[in-house]
Amino acid sequence: NAGVTQTPKFRVLKTGQSMTLLCAQDMNHEYMYWYRQDPGMGLRLIHYSVGEGTTAKGEVPDGYNVSRLKKQNFLLGLESAAPSQTSVYFCASSFPLVAGKNIQYFGAGTRLSVL
Amino acid sequence: GENVEQHPSTLSVQEGDSAVIKCTYSDSASNYFPWYKQELGKGPQLIIDIRSNVGEKKDQRIAVTLNKTAKHFSLHITETQPEDSAVYFCAASKGLQGGKLIFGQGTELSVKP
Numbered sequence: 735n736a737g738v739t740q741t742p743k744f745r746v747l748k749t750g751q752s753m754t755l756l757c758a759q760d761m762n763h764e765y766m767y768w769y770r771q772d773p774g775m776g777l778r779l780i781h782y783s784v785g786e787g788t789t790a791k792g793e794v795p796d797g798y799n800v801s802r803l804k805k806q807n808f809l810l811g812l813e814s815a816a817p818s819q820t821s822v823y824f825c826a827s828s829f830p831l832v833a834g835k836n837i838q839y840f841g842a843g844t845r846l847s848v849l
Numbered sequence: 850g851e852n853v854e855q856h857p858s859t860l861s862v863q864e865g866d867s868a869v870i871k872c873t874y875s876d877s878a879s880n881y882f883p884w885y886k887q888e889l890g891k892g893p894q895l896i897i898d899i900r901s902n903v904g905e906k907k908d909q910r911i912a913v914t915l916n917k918t919a920k921h922f923s924l925h926i927t928e929t930q931p932e933d934s935a936v937y938f939c940a941a942s943k944g945l946q947g948g949k950l951i952f953g954q955g956t957e958l959s960v961k962p
Binding site for chain 2: 830
């Protein structure tokens with residue numbers, strides 16, 4: 735039982751390059767999320783999805799796009815990377831709210847540097 | 850929108866002492882408050898949570914308290930151990946579709962043997 739798997743684990747990009755981060759979950763969760771983690775700023779929601787084929791913007795969506803073509807996968811794309819996108823990216827997944835609770839399960843993260 | 854402030858940003862305690870981390874939230878409609886622990890090189894993991902209809906919840910050495918009037922909640926860890934060293938995040942949610950969580954800035958807890 736792998737849980738939430740993120741690939742790649744590390745990546746270095748040059749300004750202007752593009753890349754896609756992949757998140758896969760094997761828990762049959764409906765909801766999936768992409769966060770970025772920066773020092774002193776906690777976890778900030780980039781985009782999220784409440785089901786296959788749906789996506790929505792979070793707190794910091796600019797410069798990112800996402801797709802949820804399959805229930806188990808959630809892709810985060812950077813079309814033209816900028817140094818401000820240097821961060822650690824986390825994917826998470828959860829079931830829909832149960833008794834008002836949303837327990838999110840996180841992947842191990844992708845460390846991205848944009849030079 | 851919701852804003853969650855977390856203090857302190859770093860906390861160092863001796864093994865066996867207690868540790869307290871505090872969070873305040875801005876949106877009175879928030880009704881779910883989880884705490885996550887992030888160990889080095891790993892993703893955050895839920896350790897305890899509380900809903901707004903409860904004032905306190907305990908699970909062995911950890912407890913969370915909630916003051917809805919003051920809009921703040923706290924994590925208490927008693928009898929700290931070196932393996933408690935990690936970054937802790939509080940979060941708040943209004944329980945809307947998508948279950949979005951707004952996280953605090955994080956507290957780096959160091960437990961010295």
